[in-house]
Each structure stands twice: as C-alpha cells, then as structure tokens.
Amino acid sequence: MPDTSEIMLPRVSPLRDVAVQGRFGASRGVPGVSFSVRHPLSIVTVIARAGQGAATGAALKPYAAQWAGPDQYFVLAEGRGEGALYRELKAALAGIASVSDQSHGRVVIRICGPKARAVLAKGTPVDLHPDHFPVGKSAMTQMAHVGVHLTRIGEDSYDLSVFRGFSESFWEWITEQAEEFGYQVT
CATH class of the missing domain: 3.30.70 (Alpha-Beta Plaits)
Structure with a gap:
C-alpha cells in the first residue's frame, strides 16, 4: 500500500463562485468597504x-x-x-x-475601508474602538450565529476567519451588512 501521509488535497476556496469581483450596494461615491478572500493561505x-x-x-x-x-x-x-x-x-x-x-478547514475574509468597523459592529459585541481593539489584537466572537476569529490588521482593516462550512452563509450576511455603504469585492 502506498504511503499517503504526505498527500494533501489542493486548496479550493469555497467562495470561488460566491465572492464575485465587482462593485455592489449603494452606488454613491467610493465604496465604504472592500472585501477579499485570502486564498490560498x-x-x-x-x-x-x-x-x-x-x-x-x-x-x-x-x-x-x-x-x-x-x-x-x-x-x-x-x-x-x-x-x-x-x-x-x-x-x-x-x-x-x-x-x-487548518488550511483546508478555515476561510479568511479581509474587510477594509472607512466603514469596516461600522459593518462589523452590526454583528459583534466586541468593542472595536481603536483604544480598546488596537492593530494586532484578536478576539473570538460570533456574528450571524457563526464563530469568527476577528483580528485587526490595520487602521481600517480586519481579517475574519470562519470555518469553511459556514463561509458561504457568512459571506452573504457580511456583504448584506455592507450594502448601505457600498462595497467592492477584489
């Protein structure tokens, strides 16, 4: 029998057909946030x-x-x-x-922009004010009934790590929260 201990499946993003690039939501001015999927990671x-x-x-x-x-x-x-x-x-x-x-089991969604904190505040009780949640800080939280590992990676940038099986419904929820501000998927 061949040794299969080093065989790894290729990483296919569960959001490849969902995270469609483009501009969505409110169309006035520049988008308030942008989303991207960090893949492969x-x-x-x-x-x-x-x-x-x-x-x-x-x-x-x-x-x-x-x-x-x-x-x-x-x-x-x-x-x-x-x-x-x-x-x-x-x-x-x-x-x-x-x-x-966890490379095959988690999906990381990045949200950036001047309205990123406002979008996230719609779903988490974590105090995201910069005085309480500085760059580099992480928290385990829930948004839309999904466990999320939330990390502030920049002034207006956050990474949201969710289990692969919840990523599509979470994507739908988070982009819906961003519609009022307009959003770009890159």
Whole structure:
C-alpha cells in the first residue's frame, strides 16, 4: 500500500463562485468597504501544552501568530507549499505545543475601508474602538450565529476567519451588512 501521509488535497476556496469581483450596494461615491478572500493561505492552530505557554509564545515570535484563546494561537502564512507551515511548526514546537493544520478547514475574509468597523459592529459585541481593539489584537466572537476569529490588521482593516462550512452563509450576511455603504469585492 502506498504511503499517503504526505498527500494533501489542493486548496479550493469555497467562495470561488460566491465572492464575485465587482462593485455592489449603494452606488454613491467610493465604496465604504472592500472585501477579499485570502486564498490560498496556510493556517495552523497551536495549543501550548500544560505549563508551556511562555515557551510556546517565545517560539512563535518569528511567525505571524494571532491570539486565539489562553495559550492558543492561529499561525498564518502566505506562499507556503502544501503542509509546509504545519511541518515546520510541528518540528519547532515538539514537546511544548500541539499543532493542527487548518488550511483546508478555515476561510479568511479581509474587510477594509472607512466603514469596516461600522459593518462589523452590526454583528459583534466586541468593542472595536481603536483604544480598546488596537492593530494586532484578536478576539473570538460570533456574528450571524457563526464563530469568527476577528483580528485587526490595520487602521481600517480586519481579517475574519470562519470555518469553511459556514463561509458561504457568512459571506452573504457580511456583504448584506455592507450594502448601505457600498462595497467592492477584489
């Protein structure tokens, strides 16, 4: 029997037929927000083992790690080969943390623009004011009954990570919330 441990399925975005490029919603002026799907993207969940939180945090400093709970992180990378980030983190964190590849199981939607915070405020109780939610901060929340990992990545930019199976209904909901401001899909 052939070794199938390294066989990975190609990443196909579940939003490839839904996130259609163009301008939608209110047509006056420039769009208030823009949406894009970050794809393909390597995503690995890291959970520190008991008593290893500080060591795990230190080991993740060279990576784009986002808080996902006490001693838990999402590590994201673009332009990596299939399973490469997972294998690298598994080796780097051996004995101090557990890792799980989420690249096929999660979808990251980026929302940017002057009305991004207003759109997100329609669905989350997280205080998104810059004094309370600075660039780099993450939160686990719910929007439209969907679990969302929310990260502020810039002045008016946020990444929303959702489970793949909920991504299409979440996309429909979030774009509907943006209609009053007008939105662009890139």
